Amino acid sequence: MKNNESKFYKLDKSGFVTTYLYAGRKESKVLDDHTDNNQLRYEKYLRGQVVNEGLEVMPQKMIIGEESPNGMPWQYYYSHNNGFLELSHFYLEPRRVDVLAVTELVVEEPTEVTAMIYSCSAVKLWLNGEESGIIERPVYKPIQSVKVTWQLKKGRNRIIGKLATVGVRDTRISLGIKLVSGYENVMTGYPEESLSGAYELAAELLNETQLCDHQLVYPDVMPAGSNIVYKTGNYDFRRKDKHTVIEEIAGEKVTTLKDFATFRVTLTVGNQVIGREFERMSLQKPTYVISKEDDQRESYFKTLGEIKSITRGENDGFAMYPLLARFYFGERTDEDLMEIDTTLDQIARRMDCADFMTCGFVRFLYTYPLDEVREKKLKETMLSFRYWMDQPGQDGMCFWSENHSLMFYQTAYFFGKRYPEDVFEKSGKTGALLAEDARTLIEAWLVDLLEYGFDEFNSGDYTTITFSALLNLVDYAEKDLADMAKDACDLLVRTAMVHYFKGVLISPQGRIYRSVLYPSQQAIQALVHYIDGKAPYAYSEWLIALATSRYEMPEDIQLLMDKKGHHQYEVSNAVVDLYKTYDYMMTSVQSPRADGKGRSWQWSMDEAKSHTHHYTKSLNECFHGTMAFEPGVLGYQQHLWYAALDAQQVIFTTHPGGTCEYMPQVRPGYWYGNGRTPAIKQQDQLIGIVYSIPEEDPIHFTHAFWYQDGFDETFEKGHWIFGRKNQSYIALWCSGEMENVDDVLFGCEKRTYGRDIAYLCLCSSQQEDGTFKAFQERCHRMEIVFGNKTLTCEALSLTHVGSEQKNQYVD
Numbered sequence: 001m002k003n004n005e006s007k008f009y010k011l012d013k014s015g016f017v018t019t020y021l022y023a024g025r026k027e028s029k030v031l032d033d034h035t036d037n038n039q040l041r042y043e044k045y046l047r048g049q050v051v052n053e054g055l056e057v058m059p060q061k062m063i064i065g066e067e068s069p070n071g072m073p074w075q076y077y078y079s080h081n082n083g084f085l086e087l088s089h090f091y092l093e094p095r096r097v098d099v100l101a102v103t104e105l106v107v108e109e110p111t112e113v114t115a116m117i118y119s120c121s122a123v124k125l126w127l128n129g130e131e132s133g134i135i136e137r138p139v140y141k142p143i144q145s146v147k148v149t150w151q152l153k154k155g156r157n158r159i160i161g162k163l164a165t166v167g168v169r170d171t172r173i174s175l176g177i178k179l180v181s182g183y184e185n186v187m188t189g190y191p192e193e194s195l196s197g198a199y200e201l202a203a204e205l206l207n208e209t210q211l212c213d214h215q216l217v218y219p220d221v222m223p224a225g226s227n228i229v230y231k232t233g234n235y236d237f238r239r240k241d242k243h244t245v246i247e248e249i250a251g252e253k254v255t256t257l258k259d260f261a262t263f264r265v266t267l268t269v270g271n272q273v274i275g276r277e278f279e280r281m282s283l284q285k286p287t288y289v290i291s292k293e294d295d296q297r298e299s300y301f302k303t304l305g306e307i308k309s310i311t312r313g314e315n316d317g318f319a320m321y322p323l324l325a326r327f328y329f330g331e332r333t334d335e336d337l338m339e340i341d342t343t344l345d346q347i348a349r350r351m352d353c354a355d356f357m358t359c360g361f362v363r364f365l366y367t368y369p370l371d372e373v374r375e376k377k378l379k380e381t382m383l384s385f386r387y388w389m390d391q392p393g394q395d396g397m398c399f400w401s402e403n404h405s406l407m408f409y410q411t412a413y414f415f416g417k418r419y420p421e422d423v424f425e426k427s428g429k430t431g432a433l434l435a436e437d438a439r440t441l442i443e444a445w446l447v448d449l450l451e452y453g454f455d456e457f458n459s460g461d462y463t464t465i466t467f468s469a470l471l472n473l474v475d476y477a478e479k480d481l482a483d484m485a486k487d488a489c490d491l492l493v494r495t496a497m498v499h500y501f502k503g504v505l506i507s508p509q510g511r512i513y514r515s516v517l518y519p520s521q522q523a524i525q526a527l528v529h530y531i532d533g534k535a536p537y538a539y540s541e542w543l544i545a546l547a548t549s550r551y552e553m554p555e556d557i558q559l560l561m562d563k564k565g566h567h568q569y570e571v572s573n574a575v576v577d578l579y580k581t582y583d584y585m586m587t588s589v590q591s592p593r594a595d596g597k598g599r600s601w602q603w604s605m606d607e608a609k610s611h612t613h614h615y616t617k618s619l620n621e622c623f624h625g626t627m628a629f630e631p632g633v634l635g636y637q638q639h640l641w642y643a644a645l646d647a648q649q650v651i652f653t654t655h656p657g658g659t660c661e662y663m664p665q666v667r668p669g670y671w672y673g674n675g676r677t678p679a680i681k682q683q684d685q686l687i688g689i690v691y692s693i694p695e696e697d698p699i700h701f702t703h704a705f706w707y708q709d710g711f712d713e714t715f716e717k718g719h720w721i722f723g724r725k726n727q728s729y730i731a732l733w734c735s736g737e738m739e740n741v742d743d744v745l746f747g748c749e750k751r752t753y754g755r756d757i758a759y760l761c762l763c764s765s766q767q768e769d770g771t772f773k774a775f776q777e778r779c780h781r782m783e784i785v786f787g788n789k790t791l792t793c794e795a796l797s798l799t800h801v802g803s804e805q806k807n808q809y810v811d
Helices: 039-048 197-207 237-242 293-304 320-328 334-349 354-367 372-383 402-418 431-452 463-476 479-497 524-531 541-548 557-562 613-623 772-781
Strands: 021-029 084-086 089-107 111-119 122-127 130-135 144-152 155-171 174-181 187-189 210-212 215-217 226-231 244-248 254-256 262-269 272-279 565-571 574-580 585-589 641-644 650-654 679-683 686-692 701-705 713-717 720-725 728-734 739-741 749-753 756-765 784-787 790-793 796-799
Touching (some): 021 155, 089 144, 155 174, 293 541, 320 541, 334 354, 334 372, 354 402, 402 463, 431 479, 431 613, 463 524, 463 541, 479 524, 585 686, 585 756, 686 790, 686 796, 701 756, 713 772, 720 772, 756 772
Antiparallel strands (some): 122 130, 122 155, 210 215, 215 254, 226 244, 226 262, 686 756, 701 749, 720 728, 728 756
């Protein structure tokens, strides 16, 4: 293929079109004076203002690098194995977003095809210049679909798409075109005039590149403009020069890799850089920090201040918590005073997570002096701040999640008490009244929490955030609130630490991100390391609150961490089972609850109660869905089950939220959360899982995380795969065929296509079964039957009975 020629491609295995040019994301400020006391309804209103107009002139030529009708240049879309044009993004402040896309379907004879169009954006499609396929308005979740029938003419058939939405926090901006009938002889490609040939050659090089532990092997000599961009793991916003190490690889056919776990191979083609993500599991090992027992915690606090500011987005860093660490050790510099100024500016902007910063200020103000100039600026900022969504103003702050709601409540409480006689601009109330209202909400938050437990239970990413917010109440609130907050901290720690296994926490989770792959690197691991200095180290700036807190860990923590055998407990709406031995651990959340109990908390959107914590939890259930553990319900970020043989060797399955591993800012993701919640049942060291994926869902496969090289020995036969790590054994059975898939990770994914799929996972050990071979033989003797969405195996029987929570739909 010559550089200026293009070729035709098959659809992917699921029938998705994979060849796109695009123009955008074109972003513009949202200018609207509309307000609402319900932030979700306000964001729905903003999305409702998006009018996806037609194209005044249908573009005739689409050449990469040249301007499109929306003023942005046409670009070649590359993302290894993605069935979607995926341009999703996180917006700290609301923005209008517009995208143009083009692809072509090619047939040798006139053909009728049926296609499903998927998007969370408003979409208009044109086939050969005729409007054909509309999704009227954007939504937050779930992804929308429309079925269309197209009459394809012989030869090339051009599809032009126009997407429009409002970007607020994590926003899915994507387009999926999936042919579902009549597509056997359909090919896909790029516009003939696009000059895409050089880009396609570069994409082939990236697609066929193989990761072989410490080497990359390319299918051909890499051209000029080829690089490896290593990610160092240093995400100090003030040291962007240390974020990456770039190595030129032009002229190479094999590259010996540097010792960085994650990297991107990039090729420069024209004025565009395309690249593919890679990750080396062999380097994602737990980190151990050895220090003397009497200064282990002080050493940990010291490391928290070594980062100047935590990178959050391309143009922002969060500085308050590392700054608290430096102040704790008396390291106060002019640069840190400038970070305080920057933080106040960020709060004044009301960017998403401004409440994270205000809560950092609470601890700062109770611990360290603030100079007169900054005290004045602080007061001006906080008197004009928007403390709740029923106060006037337009922004994209998230008020309702478990951690955010507590932080907004206490921000109003503490700053109302700090300025009791002053009138706060947005509420029109004095600080004393603002604090009184906030106190009621904090009390309701704590009462609810102490009765039902955490919605974001054992969250690898959010637990330390909530813990830090609770410590503010423990240390600075009135005694009755402080006592309840102390009990909440005890509950948080006790709930998590019963999942302690070989130095890490192995637990289902109310919310999690991709760190689900690496328990030793989750932020909650910082709390584990704080309690047990011999456990793997992880960085979490939030734990600096412990340096100046009066809180002490519960005395029974070590007993909980050492607990073996079967254990079951209720938390939020979940019932969690776990079974732990010295050699392995298995744990899951029941789906549905085996006790048949109804929801422990009832969803309600009574406008008359909009300034109550119950109303806040209703918004959270709509948006995050952390309390819905029932088969068939839309998933979000919940993690449902784990099996573990050591601190690194974990196994689980999910129904992913997309078709490929690299999907930034998408929830549910590829490895975290689930598109649809399966039925799950655990009996000690045996877990059964049954998925039933609706036909209208775009993703008709599930997959298992199975790190092949992490085992000492593996074996596959029939529907079974087996693994041994030291004297620990694991077996995974699947009703369908498990295919090996390499994407960002190599040798880690077992994918199974289909809509009704069952898994069985069983752990054992040398002590229980003797040899690894004897364990395999026992598994093969097990009588397993799966049909009509029912899985039976020995005493375990599990049927997927679909449920639906309409409150999980956020439009």
